[in-house]
Amino acid sequence: MSIATRFVPSGLLLFAVVALAVPASASSGWNMTPGVTEISRAIYDLHMLIFWICVAIGVVVFGAMLVSIILHRKSRGVTPATFHESTKLEIVWTLVPLGILIGMAIPATTVLVQMYDSGGEDMVVEVRGYQWRWQYKYLDDDLNEQISFFSNLSTPREQIRGQSEKGENYLLEVDNPLVIPINRKVRFLLTSNDVIHAWWVPDFALKRDAIPGFINEMWTIVEEPGIYRGQCAELCGIDHGFMPIVVYALPEDEYDAWYAEQLQLARVEDQLMERDWSEAELLARGEKVYGTHCVGCHQADGQGVPPVFPALAGNAMMTGDFDTHMEVVYHGRAGTAMQAFGPVLSPLDMASVMNYQRHAFGDAGSSKRAEAVKPKDIVSFAAAQ
Amino acid sequence: MSAVIDAHHHDDHAHGPAKGITRWLYTTNHKDIGSMYLWFSFIMFLAGGVMALVIRAELFQPGHSFVDPHFFNQMTTMHGLVMVFGAIMPAFVGLANWMLPMMVGAPDMALPRMNNLSFWILPFASLMLISTLFMEGGGPDFGWTMYAPLSTTYAPDSVTFMIFAIHLLGASSIMGAINIIATILNMRAPGMTLMKMPMFVWTWLITAYLLIAVMPVLAGAVTMMLFDIHFGTSFFDAAGGGDPVLFQHIFWFFGHPEVYIMILPAFGIVSHVIPAFSRKRLFGYDSMVYATSSIAFLSFIVWAHHMFTVGMPLAGQLFFMYATMLIAVPTGVKVFNWVSTMWQGSMTFETPMLFALAFVFLFTVGGFSGVMLAIAPADYQYHDTYFVVAHFHYVLVSGALFSIFCAVYYWLPKWTGFMYSEALGKLHFWLSFIGVNVAFFPMHFSGLAGMPRRIPDYALQFANFNAWSTVGAFIFGLSQLVFLYVVIKSIRGGQKATAQVWDGAEGLEWTVPSPAPYHTFSTPPVVK
Numbered sequence: 001m002s003i004a005t006r007f008v009p010s011g012l013l014l015f016a017v018v019a020l021a022v023p024a025s026a027s028s029g030w031n032m033t034p035g036v037t038e039i040s041r042a043i044y045d046l047h048m049l050i051f052w053i054c055v056a057i058g059v060v061v062f063g064a065m066l067v068s069i070i071l072h073r074k075s076r077g078v079t080p081a082t083f084h085e086s087t088k089l090e091i092v093w094t095l096v097p098l099g100i101l102i103g104m105a106i107p108a109t110t111v112l113v114q115m116y117d118s119g120g121e122d123m124v125v126e127v128r129g130y131q132w133r134w135q136y137k138y139l140d141d142d143l144n145e146q147i148s149f150f151s152n153l154s155t156p157r158e159q160i161r162g163q164s165e166k167g168e169n170y171l172l173e174v175d176n177p178l179v180i181p182i183n184r185k186v187r188f189l190l191t192s193n194d195v196i197h198a199w200w201v202p203d204f205a206l207k208r209d210a211i212p213g214f215i216n217e218m219w220t221i222v223e224e225p226g227i228y229r230g231q232c233a234e235l236c237g238i239d240h241g242f243m244p245i246v247v248y249a250l251p252e253d254e255y256d257a258w259y260a261e262q263l264q265l266a267r268v269e270d271q272l273m274e275r276d277w278s279e280a281e282l283l284a285r286g287e288k289v290y291g292t293h294c295v296g297c298h299q300a301d302g303q304g305v306p307p308v309f310p311a312l313a314g315n316a317m318m319t320g321d322f323d324t325h326m327e328v329v330y331h332g333r334a335g336t337a338m339q340a341f342g343p344v345l346s347p348l349d350m351a352s353v354m355n356y357q358r359h360a361f362g363d364a365g366s367s368k369r370a371e372a373v374k375p376k377d378i379v380s381f382a383a384a385q
Numbered sequence: 386m387s388a389v390i391d392a393h394h395h396d397d398h399a400h401g402p403a404k405g406i407t408r409w410l411y412t413t414n415h416k417d418i419g420s421m422y423l424w425f426s427f428i429m430f431l432a433g434g435v436m437a438l439v440i441r442a443e444l445f446q447p448g449h450s451f452v453d454p455h456f457f458n459q460m461t462t463m464h465g466l467v468m469v470f471g472a473i474m475p476a477f478v479g480l481a482n483w484m485l486p487m488m489v490g491a492p493d494m495a496l497p498r499m500n501n502l503s504f505w506i507l508p509f510a511s512l513m514l515i516s517t518l519f520m521e522g523g524g525p526d527f528g529w530t531m532y533a534p535l536s537t538t539y540a541p542d543s544v545t546f547m548i549f550a551i552h553l554l555g556a557s558s559i560m561g562a563i564n565i566i567a568t569i570l571n572m573r574a575p576g577m578t579l580m581k582m583p584m585f586v587w588t589w590l591i592t593a594y595l596l597i598a599v600m601p602v603l604a605g606a607v608t609m610m611l612f613d614i615h616f617g618t619s620f621f622d623a624a625g626g627g628d629p630v631l632f633q634h635i636f637w638f639f640g641h642p643e644v645y646i647m648i649l650p651a652f653g654i655v656s657h658v659i660p661a662f663s664r665k666r667l668f669g670y671d672s673m674v675y676a677t678s679s680i681a682f683l684s685f686i687v688w689a690h691h692m693f694t695v696g697m698p699l700a701g702q703l704f705f706m707y708a709t710m711l712i713a714v715p716t717g718v719k720v721f722n723w724v725s726t727m728w729q730g731s732m733t734f735e736t737p738m739l740f741a742l743a744f745v746f747l748f749t750v751g752g753f754s755g756v757m758l759a760i761a762p763a764d765y766q767y768h769d770t771y772f773v774v775a776h777f778h779y780v781l782v783s784g785a786l787f788s789i790f791c792a793v794y795y796w797l798p799k800w801t802g803f804m805y806s807e808a809l810g811k812l813h814f815w816l817s818f819i820g821v822n823v824a825f826f827p828m829h830f831s832g833l834a835g836m837p838r839r840i841p842d843y844a845l846q847f848a849n850f851n852a853w854s855t856v857g858a859f860i861f862g863l864s865q866l867v868f869l870y871v872v873i874k875s876i877r878g879g880q881k882a883t884a885q886v887w888d889g890a891e892g893l894e895w896t897v898p899s900p901a902p903y904h905t906f907s908t909p910p911v912v913k
Contacts, residue, residue, distance in 0.1 A: 029834045029846050032766050047763045054753035061724060061749060068727040069742070073734075074664070081729035084666035093721045094714055101710045104760065109703060111762040116699045131539075160842060162448045170447060172844045190696075195535040196629060198694060198769060202835045207765045209695050211630060212534065213623020216696035233694075233769040233837045235528045237535060238454045241840030305455065307522050308541060337539050 033202050036224045036249075040205035042111045050104055057100075118219045121187035125178070129190075129197030129210035129232070131337060132239035132296055135344075136178050138259070139189075147262045151176045152292055153242045160242075172229040175292075177246035181255035182222045190216040194339055195237060201230035201245055209234055222249040237337070238305075239296055273348055273379075279355065279372045286356025289349045294357070297337060302361040309337065318362025322373050325354055326381050342385070347378035402903055410505075413497030414903065415482045418504050420800075422479025423793070425507055427869070429471030430786075432515065434862050436464040441824075441858040444851045447843055457841035458526035459518060465529025466547075469647070470554045471511050473781065476789045477650040478503075478561045481589050484796060485565060487894040487901060488583045490574025490910045495567035503560035510553035517543035517550075528839060530640070531606075533621030533632040537613040544614065548607045555600040562596035565589055574893065576912035580674070583892050584667065587674050588653030591681045595642045595649070598685075603639040606632060630695050637688035645684045647781060649677060651748075651788030652719060655741045657892070658795050659723050662738035663730030664889035669722040676715035676722075683712050693764045702761045709759035713752065720749055735887075736810030740791035743818050744784060751779030754829065769839075771850075772832025778825045782861075783818075790817070790868065795890075797875055798882035802900030805875040813871060816864030823857025 034044040072078055126137040130150075138147040154175045158164040167173070180186050190199055192210040200207035204220045222228075230245040250258060291300075294312075298304045302313035312318060317325050329350060332340035341350060351373050402408050402417065412418060439460050443451050452460070482500065486493055494500045517524035522541035525531070536544060569590045573582070582590075609632070612618040619625025621632045652673075660667045667673065689697060689705040697705075723745050732738070754776040758767050767773060790813075797805050831850035836843055843851065882899040893912070897905045 030830045032833045033835070043762050043766060046760060047757065047766065050757050050760055050763065054756060058749070058753065061720060062746065064724050065727065065742070065745065068724065068730065069732065069734075072663075072728065072730050072732055074731040075733070078729075078731050080663065080665040080731040082665070083668075083729075084726075085669050085671065089721075089725070090669055090672045090718065094718060097714050097717045101713060104756075105707060105710060108706065108760045108762055112699065112702060112706070115762060115765075160449050162450075166447060166845060168845070170845050171842060195539055196532055200769075200837070202766060205766055207694050207768055211623075211695065213627075213629065214696065230835070231837050231840070235458070235532070235535065235839040237539060238458065238526070240458075241454065241837075241842050308455075 035203040035205050036222055036226065036228070037204050037220050038223070039111070039115055039220070040203060042114065043205045046107055046111055049107065053100060053104065115218075118187055118217055120185060121219060122184035123181075124187045124189060125180070126189045126191070127178075127199050127210060129192035129194070129199070129236065129243075130339070130344075131194050131237050132232075132243040133292070134178075134197075134199070134232075134243065134245060135193075136176075138262075147259070147266055149176045150292060151178065151246070153244055155242075169229065171242065172231070172244045172246070174244055174246045177227070177248045179248045179250060179255065179258055180222065181252045182225050182249050183252060185219055185221050187217060187219045190218070193344075194337070196234050197232050197236045197243070198234035199230070199245060200233040201228050201247055203228040203230075204247075207233055222247075225249050225251050269346070269348075273346070273375055277348075277351075277374065282352045282355045282372060283359055285349070286352035286354070286359075289345065289353040290356050290360075293341065293345070294353065302357075312357055313361040315361065318358050322354070322377070323381075325358070326350075326373070326378070329354060330378075330381065330385070342382065347375040347382065350378045351375045411501070413493070413501050415486050415494045415497070415500065416800075416901065416903065418494075418500050419479045419482030419484075421504055422475050422482055422507075425504075425511075426472050426474075426476035426479060429467055429475070429511060431865070433464050433467035433472055434865065436460045436467065437858060438862050440464060441855040443841055444843070445855040446852065447845055447848055449842060452841075454841040455523060455526060458528075458839070459524045461839050462525045462528050463515070463518065466514060466525070466551075467511070468781075469529065469643070470551070471507075471514075473647045473785050473789070474558060475507060477589075477592075477647070477785075478558075478565075480585075480650065480654070480789070480792050480796075481561075481565055483800065484792075484894060485568055485586060485589060486572070487897065487905055488586050488892055489569060489572060489577060490893050490906045490912065491568060491572035492904060492906050492909075494564050495572055496564045499560050500564050503557045503564065506553050506557040506560075510550045510557065513546055513553070514550035517546050520546070530636060531610070531632075532636075533610060533613065533629050534623075536632075537610050537621055540614070545611065548611050551607050552604055555604045558596050559600050562593035562600075565593040566597075569593075574906070574909045574912050580671065581912060583653075584656035584670070584673060585650065585653035588649040588656075588677055591677055592646050592649045595646050595681055595684065599639040599642045599646075602635060603643075606635040606639065609635075630692070633692050633695060634689065637691045638685075640691065641688040642681075642684040644777070644780070645680060647785045648748075649681065651744065651785050652677060654788045654792040654795070655723065655744050657890075658737045658741040658791055659726050659745075661795070661887050661890040662735060662741070663727050663732050665726060665730035666891075667722070668725035668728075669718075672718055673722055676718040679715040680712060683708060683715070687712065690759060690761075690764070693761050694768050706759060706761040710756065713756050713759075716752055720745060720752070735794075735807060736805070736814055737791050737795035737887075739811065739814045739818075740787045740794065743814070744787045744791060747779055747783030747787070747821070751776055751784055754779065767832065769837055770832035771828040771836045771838055774838050775825050775828035775832060778821075778828070782825065783821045787817070787821075790814075793872070795887070796894070797872065798886045799894060799897075799899050799901055801875045802882055802898075803875050803877075803879035804882050804886075805871050806879065809867060809871045809874070813864055813867040816867065817861055820857050820859075820861025820864055824854050824861055825857070827851075827853040827857075 032044055032047050034041050124139040126139055128135040134151045136149060137145045140146050151174045154173045155171050159166045159170060190208050190210040192212045197210040198207055199210055206218050206220055208216045208218045226249055228247045232240055232243045297309035298312050304311040330342040332338045355372050443457055520543040524543050525547045527536040527540060569586055609620040613620050613622055619627035621627050621629050623629060656667055656673060687705060687709045690709040758764055758776060794810055827850040831847045836847045884898050885895050886899060893910055
């Protein structure tokens with residue numbers, strides 16, 4: 001007796017949570033976001049439609065269960081009925097759900113067909129996943145790379161370790177966000193350099209796997225300017241939880257200005273190559289590159305996480321000859337997480353980071369210091385490959 | 386002729402269980418092996434549960450708290466593998482061992498020595514699996530789904546031991562399945578036609594076929610991983626002309642039937658308990674059998690709904706979406722039949738019935754989120770979020786696991802000869818029911834709000850949901866100690882159980898005394 005009275009309220013309570021809390025607080029982070037694109041709103045509507053159909057079915061099924069539990073109990077002295085089959089009923093509750101499912105499938109198909117309509121884009125961005133950062137490449141009409149940069153988590157480690165207060169966008173902030181214009185059809189090409197990642201921004205309702213050796217595509221037309229945040233959605237190793245996505249959607253004219261500026265900066269970067277770099281300059285630049293590309297595995301102190309990620313500190317390679325060092329950085333180590341940085345880093349950045357590594361973890365202070373490696377050396381090494 | 390047979394059986398009765406450890410090592414008795422399976426699965430359930438609590442403790446609040454991300458990933462991976470291959474599957478095989486021969490009126494399983502072997506592989510395979518956590522470089526850290534190339538090129542060395550453990554676990558499952566099919570098809574009592582078999586027997590027969598069909602596929606997938614890692618092949622390595630997505634297709638061709646392997650026997654159990662405590666025959670027996678068969682068939686053609694984001698062509702997405710939605714039809718039929726069984730019954734609410742009702746209620750909630758996940762365009766937003774985690778824990782914990790609890794309480798008096806403590810059983814039920822919902826319901830919200838699964842740390846807006854999930858997980862985890870106590874107490878003594886135990890229960894297992902003698906049905910009963 002008391003069992004049923006306890007069962008009833010907890011069952012109802014739970015159900016009330018589903019039925020009321022979700023839609024009522026759509027904007028307070030309990031429910032899927034309606035997002036800022038036509039597709040994301042269509043998906044949200046679809047989600048709510050299916051949800052309410054489920055609620056309606058739930059009311060009928062759980063309602064019948066509850067009536068049984070309350071009325072058809074032995075303690076009320078009822079004698080059990082003896083019916084135990086009805087072909088008619090079985091047919092009804094096969095066909096009715098089938099009809100409901102067809103009702104769901106029609107709008108779902110419509111939205112899916114719309115999402116697959118990826119032609120007629122205004123611009124193309126290649127999204128490339130790395131352990132554990134994203135690379136964005138802006139491609140021109142012939143798919144030649146115009147601008148390229150990496151996007152890394154910028155939340156300070158102290159916040160993660162609890163040594164300082166967590167910021168508002170904890171774990172959802174990056175150094176270089178992806179910048180796209182609103183009201184233009186942006187087509188994304190996704191691939192990966194190592195393992196499978198997945199690029200997901202909930203407000204655009206875009207999620208697609210970035211798979212090594214594959215090029216996936218998807219598109220969006222963002223309607224409102226703003227900052228949109230997402231995360232990698234496919235387990236990709238130790239720092240899977242630490243490779244967020246931030247997208248700045250700018251009004252068209254602001255975007256065009258930003259794009260022009262970036263093109264300009266890219267040209268300046270090319271000219272930097274020609275300059276003669278002092279060792280101090282290389283070291284300063286190298287420290288930044290190390291912080292972007294190497295620190296995830298080899299750690300800030302160069303101790304790595306042996307045996308998965310070997311230590312650089314005390315590693316013979318740091319004091320050995322440049323060619324071996326360059327060989328590993330340029331080509332990576334097959335069969336390990338050490339990727340080939342040849343296609344990733346500019347000669348300037350590679351020279352800088354090698355100098356930094358050797359300075360920080362190798363022969364710093366030694367009187368027999370090898371001469372610094374220069375960007376030119378990398379270029380000639382690359383040419384010889 | 387019959388005199389000879391009787392004399393032979395008389396001899397059998399003279400043999401009780403052997404004494405000492407050799408009883409358990411050498412036993413070919415289905416009851417002994419069933420008990421070992423159940424104890425083994427409970428130990429693995431506790432081991433996997435501790436891993437879950439490590440995960441939940443780390444996620445209690447944002448920031449790094451207890452374990453580093455590398456160990457966190459090992460915990461999510463091992464929790465999944467241990468629960469699937471160590472806890473749920475062996476528990477169902479244990480129940481099958483104990484109950485199938487008694488339900489079909491057979492003296493034992495058809496292949497008793499193989500039965501012994503298929504059990505004794507398990508502890509060693511599981512030890513090997515768990516030992517990877519202590520190896521240099523750590524245990525498997527790429528999720529129980531083992532997606533290549535994270536699980537091959539980028540995996541720790543211990544992956545080789547995991548692969549071998551999976552081979553062994555698979556071999557054990559296949560042997561168990563063969564044994565179950567052989568028993569059901571060959572050893573039924575005279576008069577028990579297929580369409581008179583108890584539902585648990587039916588669901589296990591279908592499950593066993595699923596196992597034989599897909600465990601070799603999993604073995605193939607992990608073997609290809611092994612070759613990629615050690616023998617220079619490139620099945621899943623794009624750089625060598627391989628295809629990382631191929632792994633997912635193979636894995637989920639195993640993986641989707643696998644989730645039905647973990648739920649079909651549950652359907653069978655609930656189809657016994659609800660009629661027993663409603664004191665009314667199961668409604669729509671025939672349609673239950675057909676629905677179970679349909680679900681088994683559909684399970685082979687829906688695998689890619691786990692892969693809606695890999696970039697399949699539109700036609701592929703549509704096919705897998707429609708096929709997946711179709712599963713709701715036979716599953717709905719089952720739920721409607723259970724509710725109709727209760728309808729105008731004369732219900733009482735002992736612990737097995739509470740678990741059965743909670744199963745119908747919460748499994749249906751998991752079914753609803755399953756229908757939502759089937760909708761491919763919406764799945765872009767759900768995929769790999771906590772919404773999925775909520776979904777499959779509703780069907781596996783409050784589904785499969787609750788049905789196992791339900792079965793244990795239902796048959797425990799038959800096994801031990803003593804009634805369990807109803808008060809403690811209800812305490813276990815209510816703590817589990819509350820714990821499960823507090824743990825897993827908020828995951829729907831954190832998933833919809835945008836929290837990816839398998840992350841060791843998360844943005845601040847997910848903090849409240851995660852705190853609740855952790856509280857619920859600890860309530861649920863600790864309440865299993867009550868279960869352990871109830872079972873041990875019932876083994877040691879208590880109110881004597883009658884042969885019938887439950888006044889509404891039907892089936893051959895209730896015609897033998899409680900506790901069931903070491904050998905039952907040496908002379909087959911006749912089923913009318």
